[in-house]
Amino acid sequence: MATTSALGGSVRRREDPALIQGLGQYVDDIAPVGTTHVAFARSPYAHAVINSIDTSAAVAADGVVAVYIHDDVAHLGDLLAQVVVAKGRPLLAHGKVNHVGEAVAMVVAESAVEAKDAADLIDVDYEQMKAVIDLKESASDASLVHDDLESNVIVAWEAGPFGDEEGIAATKQTIADAKARDDTITVSIEAVNQRLIPVAIEPRSVLAEWKEGYQRFRVHSSSQIPHALMGAIKTTFGLDSNQVHVTAPEVGGGFGVKLNVYSDEILACFAAQQLRRPVKWTETRREAPGSSTHGRGWVGTATVTGTKDGEILGYELDAIADMGAYEQNLSAAIPFLGLFIGSGQYKFPTHWKATCVFTHTMTTDAYRGAGRPEAAYYLERVIDAFAREIGVDPVDVRKKNFIDKFDEAVVSPIGFAIDTGDYATNLDKLVEVSNYEGLKAERDAARAEGRHVGIGVATYCEVCGFAPTALSELGFSWSTYGLPAGFYGTSLVRVNPDTSVTVITGTGPSGQGHETTWAQLVSDRLGLPVENIRVIHGDTEESPMGIGTFGSRSLAVDGTATFDAAERVAVKAKDIAAHLLEASAEDIELSAEGASVVGSPDSSIEWSEIAAAAYLPHRLGESEIEGGLESHVIYDPPNATWPFGAHLAMVEVDADTGDVKILRYITVDDCGNQINPMIVAGQVHGGVAQGIGQALFEEAVYDEDGNMLTGSLLDYPIPTAGDVPFYELDSTVTPTNINSIGAKGIGEAGTIGTAQTIVNAVVDALSPMGVKHIDMPLRPKRVWAAMQEARG
Numbered sequence: 023m024a025t026t027s028a029l030g031g032s033v034r035r036r037e038d039p040a041l042i043q044g045l046g047q048y049v050d051d052i053a054p055v056g057t058t059h060v061a062f063a064r065s066p067y068a069h070a071v072i073n074s075i076d077t078s079a080a081v082a083a084d085g086v087v088a089v090y091i092h093d094d095v096a097h098l099g100d101l102l103a104q105v106v107v108a109k110g111r112p113l114l115a116h117g118k119v120n121h122v123g124e125a126v127a128m129v130v131a132e133s134a135v136e137a138k139d140a141a142d143l144i145d146v147d148y149e150q151m152k153a154v155i156d157l158k159e160s161a162s163d164a165s166l167v168h169d170d171l172e173s174n175v176i177v178a179w180e181a182g183p184f185g186d187e188e189g190i191a192a193t194k195q196t197i198a199d200a201k202a203r204d205d206t207i208t209v210s211i212e213a214v215n216q217r218l219i220p221v222a223i224e225p226r227s228v229l230a231e232w233k234e235g236y237q238r239f240r241v242h243s244s245s246q247i248p249h250a251l252m253g254a255i256k257t258t259f260g261l262d263s264n265q266v267h268v269t270a271p272e273v274g275g276g277f278g279v280k281l282n283v284y285s286d287e288i289l290a291c292f293a294a295q296q297l298r299r300p301v302k303w304t305e306t307r308r309e310a311p312g313s314s315t316h317g318r319g320w321v322g323t324a325t326v327t328g329t330k331d332g333e334i335l336g337y338e339l340d341a342i343a344d345m346g347a348y349e350q351n352l353s354a355a356i357p358f359l360g361l362f363i364g365s366g367q368y369k370f371p372t373h374w375k376a377t378c379v380f381t382h383t384m385t386t387d388a389y390r391g392a393g394r395p396e397a398a399y400y401l402e403r404v405i406d407a408f409a410r411e412i413g414v415d416p417v418d419v420r421k422k423n424f425i426d427k428f429d430e431a432v433v434s435p436i437g438f439a440i441d442t443g444d445y446a447t448n449l450d451k452l453v454e455v456s457n458y459e460g461l462k463a464e465r466d467a468a469r470a471e472g473r474h475v476g477i478g479v480a481t482y483c484e485v486c487g488f489a490p491t492a493l494s495e496l497g498f499s500w501s502t503y504g505l506p507a508g509f510y511g512t513s514l515v516r517v518n519p520d521t522s523v524t525v526i527t528g529t530g531p532s533g534q535g536h537e538t539t540w541a542q543l544v545s546d547r548l549g550l551p552v553e554n555i556r557v558i559h560g561d562t563e564e565s566p567m568g569i570g571t572f573g574s575r576s577l578a579v580d581g582t583a584t585f586d587a588a589e590r591v592a593v594k595a596k597d598i599a600a601h602l603l604e605a606s607a608e609d610i611e612l613s614a615e616g617a618s619v620v621g622s623p624d625s626s627i628e629w630s631e632i633a634a635a636a637y638l639p640h641r642l643g644e645s646e647i648e649g650g651l652e653s654h655v656i657y658d659p660p661n662a663t664w665p666f667g668a669h670l671a672m673v674e675v676d677a678d679t680g681d682v683k684i685l686r687y688i689t690v691d692d693c694g695n696q697i698n699p700m701i702v703a704g705q706v707h708g709g710v711a712q713g714i715g716q717a718l719f720e721e722a723v724y725d726e727d728g729n730m731l732t733g734s735l736l737d738y739p740i741p742t743a744g745d746v747p748f749y750e751l752d753s754t755v756t757p758t759n760i761n762s763i764g765a766k767g768i769g770e771a772g773t774i775g776t777a778q779t780i781v782n783a784v785v786d787a788l789s790p791m792g793v794k795h796i797d798m799p800l801r802p803k804r805v806w807a808a809m810q811e812a813r814g
Contacts, residue, residue: 029546032700036538036552037531046272049227049242050304057229058087060290060303061137063127063144064312065119068153068382068728069167072117072126072146079143080129085136087297089144090128092116095292101285102254104502105355107176109168109380111348113285119148120167120347121384122730123312125285130293130301153382153728157321157342160379167347167380174380176345179358182373183437193371193435197336200327206335209408210325214797215396215777217319217344217722218715219732220389221740222532224274225305226314230290234298238265239291246276246532247283247570250351252562253503254283255291263505263562270560276532277712278388279314281572282351283503286313311733316722317389319344320357320376320396324404330412332419334370339400341376346385353387354378359573360393362485365435366401367445367666368423372435382728388572390712391773394484402480402778406785407794416479416782417453421446430759431661440483440664441758441766444692448754449481452668452690455752461672461686469790474675475685476787479668480779486767487578487663487760500569508658511579512566515544515587516652517595519637521629523548523555528568529580530560533708534769535701536576540584542697543763547588548595549612550629566654574665574767577697582761583657589762590653598632601645663758663766667691669710669775671783680806682718682784688750689775694757694766702768703751709772710749715741716773717780721799788812 040046063080077089092114100110115126127144131137154165160174167174182193201208224244231240239261245251245268252268255261273280286303294301305313322341328334343357357376364374374397409416424445425432431439452458461477468475491508494501499508512528525540541555558564568580592612599617600607609620618626632651635641639649672686689706696702719739723731732738757764777798784800785793791812796805 029542029697031698033538033542033552033698035535035701036541037535041272048224048272048274049229049244052229052242054231054300057300057302058130058132058297059134059137060286060293060301061129061134061141062125063129063141063146064309065115065122065124065126067119067148067150068122069151070119070148071151072115072119073149074147075127076145077127079145080140083136083140083143085132086129086140087132088130088293090114090293091126095289098258098288098292101288101350102257102283102502103349104351104500105353106349107354108171109348111285111350111385113289121312121382122728123309123384128289128293130297155381155383155724155726155728157344157379157381160381161342161377167382176349176354176378176380178375178377179361180375181361181364181436182371183435184361186437190373193373196371197327197338197373200335206327206329207411208325208327209404209411210323211404211407211795212323213400213403213795215318215320215399216716216798217386218317218389218720219311219722219738220277220279220314220317222275222277222279225307225310226280226284227304228287228290229300229302230294231300232295232298238267241266241268241291243268243270243287244273244280245270246273246280246530246572248530248560248562249505249528249568250500250503250570251283251287253500253505255288257504258288259291266562268562270530273530273532276571277390278317278392278572280532281388281570282315308734311722311730312384315350315385315387316346317386318396319386322400324400326404326408328408332409332412332414332422334368334408334423337365337370337372337401339364339374341400343376343378344381344383344386345378346381346383348385350385350387353385356386356388356393358393359485360397361436362438363394363483364397366398367425367443367481367483369425370423370435374436383724390709391770392573394770395774395777398482398774399778402482403781406782410789417449417458420481421449439661441661441760442756443664443666444754444756445481445666448666448690448692449668451752451754452670452688455690456670456688465672474677474787476673476783476785476789478671478673478779478781478783478786480775480782481666481668482775483664483666484574484771484774485662485664486574486770487659488573488575489579489659489662491658507567507569509569511583511657512568512655513580513584513587514566514652514654515584515591517548517591517633517636519633521550521554521633523550525555525557525584526565527557527559527580527584528566529571529576532571534571534576534705535698539577539697539701540581543581543585544588547585547592549614551614574769577765578663578761578767579657579659581765582763583655585763586657587653587655590655591651594647594651595632597647598635598642599627601642601647602627602631602635659760661760663694663760665691665693665766665768665771667771667775669779671779673780673783673787675784675787675805680802680804680809682800682805684714684747684780686750687747689772690752690754691768691771692754692756693768693771695755695764696753697763697765705768706751706772707749709770710776711741711746713773713776714746714780717777717798718800
């Protein structure tokens, strides 16, 4: 039931009416007069030399305005990215192609159909070469992906703790000593965390215009980071930031794939400047696997050493992470984000290593969770295997090794300060709300009937709300884009003369509900109704310099900036009211009607009078109060935030087909204070669905020559409503001490906690047969094969 309370109430999403009526505006809906359309000629090979490119037929085709190849744009340099260690992406392929789908030429035509037809006429003479696809082969450097580099290895992230070589050596020795003891058991799992293709409901799209008379770009893009895109454009073309205006209108899902600056965005700007006409490119679903970044793609061995009573004495991860052929915005930094939570909720010594390598495949980058689902998967799978090996309930093993409850920051075994946590209470609540003992009895009764039923439990600790700006020293800023701006939050709150409220924020939603939640934050401080508050976002000309929406950071960082700005406006409104009422500001309280003196309800003033005085400052007399009623806050948190949670799945495996049916899925997440529980639930729903997708269905598959075998939704199944269960959601509340609203973040939690929970449940269901591990995705054929192998 929706309520109208400002904070903690399930206020209905204010974004939805336009969207559900089909009245929202996306980039592809925008069509200025004279708009031209782009199509790309893309490589059919994963690795090949380009001997020649013949564009003559395309140039002569109907409707074609221009055709461009690398030589036409070489002066612009490579695509800019936030973190590039070894090899950035060329705007168009030069000399060689390094993955299927790499853009070789760009066609601009009067219509999208004419552009596509002309792109098909471009004749490229390729000389196919050996492709490096396998991660272990790449890490061995047996064949190089890029001839001008000495190794395929980009960087190896190692911790135990991070940045402390002596500490890492000591941790490795501690774990080796534990393995040498007579009373310990060591359990290892080699597992794949498969590559995924993000499937946002809206494909990427960009529309670029060059205003010759004003010497400025006007760009619309379905981007999670419009300010970064603005910076990349201005730096590439040698402009000032006020010569580039980027807007991200409605963004139909991002999930990290739109947390990037892409070649097509820069190339559309180039063509618009050259042709003096608007230029639009909208990705097709078929070309997306070769034009937009992927996620995940790890192989690794996780090892736990512990005693027979469940005390874990050491955890090790040795993983290889696939970066694809080129680095883009955050590619090599994604495994680093996994390193942050490498030891999860636990106190045992941890040695963690992920080696980032090139392959002849599409670039990987952020995908919902971004490194953290991978790290949590390996940790929680091997803890489950360890618990099974020693015959101790997996819940008890986890609780035995948790960090104790803490209200002030503690340093994890990986070496990072975690804000607050109460992990045992969170898992206890999952045990309680799921009736865990009852579920185990149900499982055992089903097994007695010959059914394959299992229960999986997993916990997670997440880092999000990325901050402070000091992270810029590690490369986490937009400096590469010519904007030395760190990971802060920013927001402006203004009470207008008519008492409506405008909020202009530096972060923009792609389904998260900012327009509702930010309005609730402001309403709580000012007392004005949510309906009177409008939230503006995603516009580099209107909004403050913003960092963007990713890493579950929006509420914890930009939301806090909004809350704090609203508080400053409230203080000023009280000062004005106190002046007009001849009272003390400390005695003033605000409400939807205006301001009144506490204890004297007849001594009051309406909001319209407060606003009038603010914008007619002569009414403030000789007071020291300045005119206007607004505040702009830049908030730089002292640390990231660290949500956590526990998930449980109950599944049944069909004995004849291997099909997995999820019978129950229960979550107890802790994201600190919840501003809008309905939006929190929605974020968990979506995250769990994507986690189920990875666990059971999704996998980006390349053959040995680098051909994408799952490039359409016919071959790349994603979960439907019929594939997911009714979610049972609960929560604990452990507020962060990092920000003034006590909120941590929830956007990625569902995805981070789910995949291992499902796999743990399936392995539990098949454990009586001797099955110990099955790699994702757990499609029926793979599960059936594991059952047949177990049966001998």
